[in-house]
Amino acid sequence: MGVTIKDIAKHAGVSYSTVSKALRDSPLVKEPTKKKILAIAEEIGYQPNVAARSLVSKKSNTIGVIWPTIERVAHSALITRINQYLEDQGYTTLVSINRINTAVTTFNRFQVDAILLFEDTHSDYRFSSSVPVVSYGIASNQPEVPTIDANRREAMKEAVAYLHKLGHKEIIYIGEISEQDPLQADKIKGFKQGLMENNIPFSDEMLIPVPELEQYDGYIATKAMLDKEKKPSAIISSSYDCTKGILLAIKEYNLSIPGDISIISYDNVPQVEKLEYSITTVGVPLDTIAKEVTNILLDTIEGKQMDQSILLQPEINVAKSCRNLYS
């Protein structure tokens, strides 16, 4: 085990420092020598030792992702995407599923170049990290940790405004009604604000709660809602999975979209393309978020000063699921 540059050096009959330079493609070593060394390295299966390398270079080309709640599937698509972008930039991501403090400590020991923190709830922690930390989702309770997030509130406001522009007044919101989860709470705030700004009176029946944001929950909630005599003209769904369930329920009741009922879905994930209906969505495209987060991580590594808090602006992706009541 453990082929080192010294082994390569022996095989090639050069000094190990020459090998090091050849492997890093330094101009300080002649082309033929470089070729030869590279070939030998390949042949004897050389793998650079990160420990040694980062010991001297103080860089590990690794980003630590803290994701304590893997059991909740919420961020997995985003993390996958970010991982890809970082890989393109020559970085490796490593995920820790431990408590925030433990994870920060681990990543500091490993001298990752930056830490990306996903947190779902406002938990009470406090850590010190010599490695820069960027938080996605909700503002960390460490004020010095910059945060990036999608502007959920704005998205919901836009959704309401869009529906109102099409003449909708009986709008309902299907989603998680939780004070605990600030991400969900924010959406509801946006919904209410949107109503207010468009002079639509709010009432509690406009909020249909679901226990979780899964397909199943959307399905059940929608069926219960459709069983009532008074049906809304439009539904705002608070997540893609929820939307899937809503669509199925609507189909089961033989209602047409957007003929009988309009629907706009939060989340801007590529999967919407695959749905049976062409669904209008609002939100920050997953890919945009991934790109932004990646860039911020890279900037942070390069020591660029950044804003403390970045809110990504949502986009409406108009499809055919909302009916214009005026036409």
Add this chain to the structure above:
Amino acid sequence: MGVTIKDIAKHAGVSYSTVSKALRDSPLVKEPTKKKILAIAEEIGYQPNVAARSLVSKKSNTIGVIWPTIERVAHSALITRINQYLEDQGYTTLVSINRINTAVTTFNRFQVDAILLFEDTHSDYRFSSSVPVVSYGIASNQPEVPTIDANRREAMKEAVAYLHKLGHKEIIYIGEISEQDPLQADKIKGFKQGLMENNIPFSDEMLIPVPELEQYDGYIATKAMLDKEKKPSAIISSSYDCTKGILLAIKEYNLSIPGDISIISYDNVPQVEKLEYSITTVGVPLDTIAKEVTNILLDTIEGKQMDQSILLQPEINVAKSCRNLYS
């Protein structure tokens, strides 16, 4: 940035080698000195440098977990549990969500002490690793990689045998019918074998397919099944989530468990306790799997030779969801 043992040494007025020993709680340094050094280390916020440490000790006290399919939630609970056990043993886990080959390379560079590989599908890869690899789920196509898994086939056989013992003959299986996914295919094999061994003739209608193993899928499939005139006397559900959906559908049809219909669920996760009904389950308890996997990893690290393939035997957890037709 970067408090090192040399800094501690200066503060304490001792040599850095003494500090190293004190921090590792070596008997070679006097108790008062140790105390003092520890205090100073704490005070100035010392964090050992993994790079340096593992460079010399060739150990990182880290286990690399390869989990390329984070978007599928299947293994998350198990990974969480394993992570806990390993933490108790002084190990840190790091998860890579990259392709198997990339992940193996990364973990080799990082010199983790062992690699735990989760793979869902038979993919065609081949890697070389100087670090020992243990695979969970399906046998790796690298014969030298030991595999540990739950005996799904046996579990299903036991489920059928149990139901047969209670007098059931109209048994159906609700689950994913996929040739692609060897884990699911194995369950079905067990189901069929169980039928055969108990002289129950098999027919295709006994297999109710679901697109995925989610709650929603179980719900829909069960409803469709209950709409037919001929209802089974017992259902075998192939996952916990599926079971949740099945229960809801049954409830919606005002059928009683086990009065009208019996149910036994695969998966042996602690959450069953929280279900509305007391459900009989079959499978290897999640915790048992986690413990076994942890032990095998630790054994592997210590260089103990192990069997190439370990199949964990399932247990039946009898509750009140299966009716005895003879009584």
Add this chain to the structure above:
DNA sequence: TATATAAATAACAACGTTGTTAAAAAGAGG
């Protein structure tokens, strides 16, 4: 009190790499 022995601490090499500096080899100019 001098000496042998044990205990505690210090010094140093090593791990595998990189960056800098020194040395050797090759070319250019007279």
Add this chain to the structure above:
DNA sequence: CCTCTTTTTAACAACGTTGTTATTTATATA
């Protein structure tokens, strides 16, 4: 053919730690 550059390669220190060996200090024995 010798000197002066320039190119290429070699040598070496450093990164922060651990394990081994050497040195100092304290303790026990005669």
